[in-house]
Amino acid sequence: MQLRLKIFLLSIVPMSLALGSVILTVRHQTLKLARQERDLVESTYLASREAELRAYVKLAQSSIAPLVKDVSTPGRQAEAMAILARLEYGKDGYFFVYDMDGNNLMHPRQPELVGKNLRNLKDPFGDSPIQNLLAATRNGGGIVRYYWEKPSSHQVAFKLGYVEPVLPWGWMLGTGLYLDDIEQALKSIDAQAQLNIRETQVRMYAIAIVSIILIGLAGLALNISDNKESSAKLRHLAQRVVHSQEEERVRVARELHDGIVQVLVSSKFFLETAQLQLENRLEGLKGQLPPVQIISPLKRGLERLSEALIEVRRISHALRPALLDDFGLGPAIEVLTNEVREQCSFNLRFATSGEPCALPLSQSTALFRISQETLTNAKLHSGAANVLVELIYHRRHVSLSIKDDGKGFDVRQIQTDHKSGIGLRNMRERMEGLGGTLKIYSDGKGTQVHASLKTSPEHLHLKKQDYARDDSPHPGG
Template sequence: PNGVNLVHPILPELVGRNLHDLQDRNGDYVIRNLLRLAGEGGGFHRYVWNKPSTGQDEDKLSYVVQLKRWPWMMGTGLYIDDIAKEVAKARKQVQRNVRNTFFTVLVVVAGTIVLVVLIGVAINVHEVRKADSRLQELAHKSVQFQVSERRRFARELHDGINQMMVSVLYRIEAAVSKLKQQGSAAEEDLERGHRTLKEAINEVRHISHDLRPSLLDDMGLKVAVNSLLMDFSERTGIDAELEYEITGARLPEDIEITFYRVLQEALANVERHSGADRVLVSGWHRDGVAWIEIRDNGRGFDTRRRLQGPGIGVCNMRERVELLSGICQIDSEPGRGTSVKVGLRPMFFSENCECDNG
């Protein structure tokens, strides 16, 4: 331990030199202190040393031990600025890893939240659709119940009250015939009663037909619509034509009665307001939706004004169609006629799967 340098991997010019009295710029006897630490069993020592890579004096931290078999000291060291750079590099890497991990966690959390929200929305949409489907089914059942009650009431009128009134009419006619033979003064009163009773019978028949057209029950929509158009033409002188392409199974009765009532209302509007001389009624089935259209060649109107008014007929048509979640489109322009188009999607078909071809 006399301070002679035996080996140096970076500065070979120091090999063989005695560095025992070497001092750094701070007056520290570097080799002496290192030899002392090695003799004490080894340790760290910080000093200033020339850094070969830069040629500048830098702080250095060395660790030395003494080789027991020889009176030699062996040591190694690191420059403090290199340690600082490595620590800074490691710190940046840690920060980068933390940041990447944070973003990864953030993306995972955001994805999870989005997934939960989408699942929630999907469940809500499903529930809304189920509720809407149940509401539509309830509306259909409500309309069918109304149809059933109207049919029952119409039959009661026709088979009960109407038959009783007809029976009374026959008795009055028989009494009038007998009084004519006898020349009674009661003949005139009976004639008046006879006329009033006939009017009442016709009114009951008219009410019964309006409540539920028997042709619609017995023959289907096509025949009922055709009969309605024939009566309309005879009464008004307006040419009415039918193009009916709904074939296959009969539509549910709530759909049929809705189409029939809309057609009645539309024809009434044509008669009262349009000034038309021709009406075309079309029926077809496309993409699961049954459609019917009433088109006339009348004077037409401005839909932006008229449809905002309190027209009872238009309101009735729309309410009937909306009750079954259908589509009601009214297109018209002044001088170009009017088109009323209604689309209804049958929820199910009636058990009577006979073709409605009339």
């Protein structure tokens, strides 16, 4: 795993864990606050309803109090129950009366219950609401929570009741409020809490995603910056390698020219002098020794020495052509094509167009080396019948195109094969080191190598010798 990826993961993972912890904490705290709010609303609501029920029962007690005091007059209980039956509040607010044995004496909303003993009545959960109401009444009255059928919906609902005794008549007077409205309010609070949690989670997820994207973009920017810096370093290194190669070529060419070539030339001179002297002496020894047996090996040796001298000069010229330094890129490539034409069988043409301009020595050298490598490949591998070399000077750049009609090759395979295609990689590295481009097209109909280098405007106004000048002696001769 790359160091940059490790750093990226080390920044993303802790942040993701931290955001996850924050989200869980916020969710927990939101649920806790929602429960507290629910409990507070429920307790406040019940307290207000309990006070309201007490007030209603006190009002009912005061409305029948004169009748309760007048126990001597017959029919006062019936008159009192009639008054209580008319007392209503809200949609399902009414009063009910039971005796202490559990017999229903008055129920304005469920008259079918009047006269029935409901002491042992059970609710759907197995509890006895009337017994609980009677127990609270015997203790002087109080709040009782139970389930009872709601008159408006005919559904069993949770009810909050309040009862008080009417002692002179042995009654249980009570009323109640159904709590389905508070259940709706509590459900609304729970739903709002869940909505708040979801919205908070969405915001937190959005923040997390944005943060991860920002970190990713920062890492990408850093990666791009590092890649640019690495590319710049590689180009600089490639330039140094190419420069070192050219310096070494110049040194080797100089050594060949000043060393081996001079030795071969002097050796040839001495051998030719010896040959001339030997021929003069053999003129006076005619008939004693056939001259051919003595002169012929010496001539063959001189011929081989001349061939060696020519080969060394050719190698020296190929390592660093003096023509490139003295006359520029165009003439050097033209001489190169003439030399290759003499060595191969295909039709080789060279053409140049545009206004020639002086190029920096590094650029002219790179294009010349590409010409050498491409023509060598065409000679050895292409099997072409025609090869065209074009050197074109544009206003802002110079381009070199070499095209043949040979059998071509698989460019992708050559580029990915580290054991072959070294020459192509060297050409590409040369161009990339100088900020140029190298494009290679190849198929069954032939191959084309296109190299292009930008030229600065000031290059057009400088003298050629400012670029071709070399402080070291030029090999050649």
